Amino acid sequence: MRIVVSYDIPDDTRRLKMAALLKSYGERVQLSVFEAELNPYQLKNMLGKIRELMEPEDSVRVYLLGKDWKKRTLTLGRAAPLSFPEDDVI
Numbered sequence: 001m002r003i004v005v006s007y008d009i010p011d012d013t014r015r016l017k018m019a020a021l022l023k024s025y026g027e028r029v030q031l032s033v034f035e036a037e038l039n040p041y042q043l044k045n046m047l048g049k050i051r052e053l054m055e056p057e058d059s060v061r062v063y064l065l066g067k068d069w070k071k072r073t074l075t076l077g078r079a080a081p082l083s084f085p086e087d088d089v090i
Contacts, residue, residue: 002069003043005050006033008059018060021049 005022009015009032019028025046026036038046050060065073 001040001043001067002073003036003037003038004029004033004063004065005036006030006061006063008032009054010057011055014053014055014058017053018050018058021053023045025064 002024005026007015007018007022015032019032020036022028022036025038025042026034029035032050036046047062050062054060
């Protein structure tokens with residue numbers, strides 16, 4: 001399943017930790033936006049680690065695009081869309 005994660009974290013240390021965590025699951029596509037191709041187990045594991053890292057003032061959004069993500073994704077500008085292997089788990 002394709003997911004997009006964006007975050008707004010005011011603390012520099014926590015923000016760097018969040019970026020490192022998300023990079024271990026996917027690719028950075030914007031400064032605070034990551035895309036990943038995850039199975040349900042990986043998604044659950046990642047969400048648990050995000051929750052452990054967060055503080056009340058932090059904001060993290062996870063968009064579940066599913067396996068039909070190409071029909072719902074439009075990329076404009078110089079950034080080329082990322083390609084991940086198709087995942088038929090979900």
